[in-house]
Amino acid sequence: MIIPEDLLLAHGATTMEYPKGVAIFDRGEEAINYYQVKNGEVKMVNYSQEGQEFVQGFFKKGDSFGEPPIFGNFTYPASAVAAQRSKIFKLRKRHFFELLEAHFEIHKKFNRILSNRLRYKGMMLSEISSHSPEHRIRTLLSFLKDQIALESEFEIPYTRQQIADMTGLRVETVIRTIKKMESDGNLKILNHKIVF
Amino acid sequence: MIIPEDLLLAHGATTMEYPKGVAIFDRGEEAINYYQVKNGEVKMVNYSQEGQEFVQGFFKKGDSFGEPPIFGNFTYPASAVAAQRSKIFKLRKRHFFELLEAHFEIHKKFNRILSNRLRYKGMMLSEISSHSPEHRIRTLLSFLKDQIALESEFEIPYTRQQIADMTGLRVETVIRTIKKMESDGNLKILNHKIVF
DNA sequence: TCTAGTGTATGATCAGGATCATAAGAGTGA
DNA sequence: TCACTCTTATGATCCTGATCATACACTAGA
Numbered sequence: 001m002i003i004p005e006d007l008l009l010a011h012g013a014t015t016m017e018y019p020k021g022v023a024i025f026d027r028g029e030e031a032i033n034y035y036q037v038k039n040g041e042v043k044m045v046n047y048s049q050e051g052q053e054f055v056q057g058f059f060k061k062g063d064s065f066g067e068p069p070i071f072g073n074f075t076y077p078a079s080a081v082a083a084q085r086s087k088i089f090k091l092r093k094r095h096f097f098e099l100l101e102a103h104f105e106i107h108k109k110f111n112r113i114l115s116n117r118l119r120y121k122g123m124m125l126s127e128i129s130s131h132s133p134e135h136r137i138r139t140l141l142s143f144l145k146d147q148i149a150l151e152s153e154f155e156i157p158y159t160r161q162q163i164a165d166m167t168g169l170r171v172e173t174v175i176r177t178i179k180k181m182e183s184d185g186n187l188k189i190l191n192h193k194i195v196f
Numbered sequence: 197m198i199i200p201e202d203l204l205l206a207h208g209a210t211t212m213e214y215p216k217g218v219a220i221f222d223r224g225e226e227a228i229n230y231y232q233v234k235n236g237e238v239k240m241v242n243y244s245q246e247g248q249e250f251v252q253g254f255f256k257k258g259d260s261f262g263e264p265p266i267f268g269n270f271t272y273p274a275s276a277v278a279a280q281r282s283k284i285f286k287l288r289k290r291h292f293f294e295l296l297e298a299h300f301e302i303h304k305k306f307n308r309i310l311s312n313r314l315r316y317k318g319m320m321l322s323e324i325s326s327h328s329p330e331h332r333i334r335t336l337l338s339f340l341k342d343q344i345a346l347e348s349e350f351e352i353p354y355t356r357q358q359i360a361d362m363t364g365l366r367v368e369t370v371i372r373t374i375k376k377m378e379s380d381g382n383l384k385i386l387n388h389k390i391v392f
Numbered sequence: 393t394c395t396a397g398t399g400t401a402t403g404a405t406c407a408g409g410a411t412c413a414t415a416a417g418a419g420t421g422a
Numbered sequence: 423t424c425a426c427t428c429t430t431a432t433g434a435t436c437c438t439g440a441t442c443a444t445a446c447a448c449t450a451g452a
Contacts, residue, residue: 046322054322071304072311077318107303108267114310115268121317122273126242126250128324129364133439159399168325173439175401192400192447329409355429366410371430388418388430 001062002036002113003099003106005089011099013091018082024066026079031069034096037061040086045165046078055165057117058083058158067110070096128168133177136167138186141196156194197258198232198309199295199302201285207295209287214278220262222275227265230292233257236282241361242274251361253313254279254354263306266292324364329373332363334382337392352390 015038018024024035024042035042037059044056044065056078059065069076070093091099100107120143127139140163145154158166160174167174178194181187188195211234214220220231220238231238233255240252240261252274255261265272266289287295296303316339323332336359341350354362356370363370374390377383384391 046318046326048322048326050326052326054325056318056321068311068314070311071307072315073308074312074315077315078322101300104297111267111306111310112269114307114314115264115266116270118264118310118314118317119268119270119273121314121321122242122252125252125317125321125324125364126244126274128321129250130242130244130246130248131364131439161399168321168327170440171400172402172441175399176439179401327409357429367430368411368432369409372409372432375431 002064002109005038007099007103008036008089008091011091011095013089013095015087015089017087018085020082020085022082024080024082024088025076027076029076031066031074031076032093033066034064034070034091034093035066035080036064036089036091038087038089040088041083042080042086042088043083044078044080053165054168055162057120058162064110064113068114071110071114124167133167133169133173134181136169137163137174137177137181140167141187141194145196153188153195155190156196198260198305201234203295203299204232204285204287207287207291209285209291211283211285213283214281216278216281218278220276220278220284221272223272225272227262227270227272228289229262230260230266230287230289231262231276232260232285232287234283234285236284237279238276238282238284239279240274240276249361250364251358253316253362254358260306260309264310267306267310320363329363329365329369330377332365333359333370333373333377336363337383337390341392349384349391351386352392 013036018040025031027046039061042059042063042065044059046054046056048054057065066076066080068074100110123139123143124136127136141156144156144158156163160178161171163169164171164174169177178187178189182189209232214236221227223242235257238255238259238261240255242250242252244250253261262272262276264270296306319335319339320332323335337352340352340354352359356374357367359365360367360370365373374383374385378385
């Protein structure tokens with residue numbers, strides 16, 4: 001939970017519900033709100049002219065999204081779409097800044113969050129550019145494991161299509177690579193779920 | 197200039213000089229200092245096991261670098277190397293945070309800087325994944341132009357090799373693509389310099 | 393139980409960028 | 423001025439991941 005719900009509400013946040021597939025904001029728009037996921041799942045996505053998706057990230061319960069344009073004062077470089085029916089907190093930019101000024105610890109939290117996203121993107125960038133599909137996927141899976149779970153084995157909560165959209169590969173390539181990694185003993189597939 | 201020099205010095209910063217090619221810090225190290233370029237040029241770089249470089253970014257006079265690991269409390273995900281002989285300000289993490297706490301405006305500046313880097317990396321990620329070399333290069337050049345200069349035509353201050361290292365392409369591909377873009381009238385080449 | 397929709401799987405072919413080789417031009421320092 | 427290094431340049435070949443086509447597996451809902 002980035003900002004506690006009661007604090008958000010005290011500063012005038014409202015909630016809004018979005019059905020699956022609906023955009024919360026679109027690339028190119030002015031950033032006027034701070035957003036935080038109350039429940040559901042949001043993806044940040046770029047579309048190429050051929051319609052191919054590239055997913056910048058998934059945001060789940062408690063995560064904030066779409067802040068960089070508020071801080072950096074530029075338009076949204078990607079669109080936010082509800083990956084599932086989701087309830088979202090919305091807080092006006094001005095009120096968001098007031099909240100930050102009043103709560104130094106939360107302000108620092110955002111430095112940490114931005115830094116971590118930077119780490120993820122930097123990692124994916126160097127991975128994708130020195131592309132071996134297996135290496136890309138392995139790095140993504142390791143990162144997810146570090147972030148999400150500490151168990152020695154955990155079930156990847158993404159479909160092959162989503163992994164493809166995050167790594168810039170095609171579904172078929174992901175499927176083939178995952179299978180190869182399984183036969184090499186690098187991961188397990190339990191009734192189609194990837195266990196890493 | 198992220199942090200004014202006198203303020204840095206007042207908080208106990210020291211300067212250090214690095215010859216071209218020397219590392220300021222290496223991937224995997226603990227982050228204990230804040231760094232800012234006094235003069236020269238620094239590149240942030242990842243190496244693949246085959247030795248291929250991927251350049252996360254170049255940092256010039258007045259730029260800070262290597263802060264995310266301080267904020268996010270993780271080890272350096274990339275190495276910083278002097279791209280030219282450079283003089284670098286160095287400030288202990290603890291003193292850096294004291295400085296931030298004393299100067300709210302500077303603290304906000306770092307939000308802005310991190311957000312802008314995030315924008316750059318997100319853009320490159322979606323570009324590289326929906327890879328057409330020409331599109332990748334065009335996007336990089338546009339971004340550089342926006343960031344560095346406002347003139348209608350400006351000389352790109354990078355070699356083809358550096359562009360390759362930033363876009364994940366090979367030199368030959370960059371050279372061929374640049375030539376193609378020239379013959380298509382998308383840019384000019386004035387005695388080997390790229391003018392865009 | 394049937395159907396629709398989504399996700400997984402697999403083979404065949406193709407194309408584009410990497411790789412390798414070679415060379416010429418430009419900049420730097422002794 | 424010469425030697426050396428870095429950068430730009432160009433051609434030939436190769437390889438791998440994209441693309442296209444097709445089919446099966448699983449789930450939810452009627």
